[in-house]
Amino acid sequence: MEMEKAPRGRPRRLDKEKILEIASVLFWQQGYEATSINELVTAMGITPPSLYAAYSSKEELYLAAIDRYSASYGRQMLSGLALHSCVYEAIRTVLYECVEVFVGGDHPSGCMIATGLVESSNAQGALARKLADLRQQTIKIIADKFKACETQFVEGTDLPALASFFGATIQGMAVQARDVNCPTELHKIAEHSLSVLQASRRF
Amino acid sequence: MEMEKAPRGRPRRLDKEKILEIASVLFWQQGYEATSINELVTAMGITPPSLYAAYSSKEELYLAAIDRYSASYGRQMLSGLALHSCVYEAIRTVLYECVEVFVGGDHPSGCMIATGLVESSNAQGALARKLADLRQQTIKIIADKFKACETQFVEGTDLPALASFFGATIQGMAVQARDVNCPTELHKIAEHSLSVLQASRRF
């Protein structure tokens, strides 16, 4: 049993997790550059110094929000890869979890990573590169799953290319989730995409 | 023969078309919100009043840039639809023209429309809706082509769904063009996507 000793001074009104949760929603909805510190602190019910006591800069806050998103929604979306040994079931689960997240009810639509900082000023080059990296990492994870399931594919299938095709599918679904926000539409896209996988499997 | 009479006062240093061309490149590269008037006029070699003499606001300039993009690159990308009566050849041409534009040499990578204002503040809601509309229009145009080629599909094919699948493919390719900027990668995505169309054709 861990007994939490109350810290010395005046307690925070909001802990870092709560701050991050609110920031994530705003960044998810509006993106990095379009979300101002003013909007953030207003939504949090605090003032700029309190925010900066928790996160030393807007950039750091955004990076933490991305991490949080990866650890929760990102993990959820890719959970199918570890769950299913059948590569088709695995990818199908991934795509359907993506739909679940992209048009989810109590949070913004779309994907923080898939469409994050695709357009940005040169001043945000580092962040933009980080986001591009995360997108490529996702594709790499899918490619690794394909590699691990190599025997399920027809001989000579270009597995990295297939992975980047599903990366494109996910990114396209993320855009359309913003535009129409309809799970049925996205499910149809997912199914068409899955037929590509079906075609390159050996039975 | 139209004889251009020289107008009364001092002539413009830059005509509206030249201004638009430079603005398009910057908006294409950085997006609407991340591109400042200062950057624009500096790139144009003029000053703010000269820019505002040609376009009355940043928003109007952006809309004109989008129009210009639609009329040139957008038209180029969709040219295959009118060129080929075979729906497969038509879509294949579209996707390959998209690659041509998205990783083109003398301009920014990606697509102004496919990834334009996907993330934005509420203040730009009108522009964001306009861009979402343009994306949906593109899908509609593809769907119309499918409808016109109805006899080439197997009975009962969900043509609008197939069109939105290709819309997602194009949008995904636009994101990946920004991230890796490699035509070979995009061509592989296009070919995988085309196999979906191949599968739903009747011969």
Add this chain to the structure above:
DNA sequence: CCATTTCCATAGCGATCACTATATATATTG
């Protein structure tokens, strides 16, 4: 030449940007 017309450059408008110095309020420890 002068008068007229138009564009351009300088400078700056109020608003907002990310961020912070200062001082006060609120908690714990002794």
Add this chain to the structure above:
DNA sequence: CAATATATATAGTGATCGCTATGGAAATGG
């Protein structure tokens, strides 16, 4: 009760945002 430690709110930093008022420069017509 101090004394201390921490978080808070007020207010404002210089910089940049989109945009514009003013006045002079550069072309025309007469």
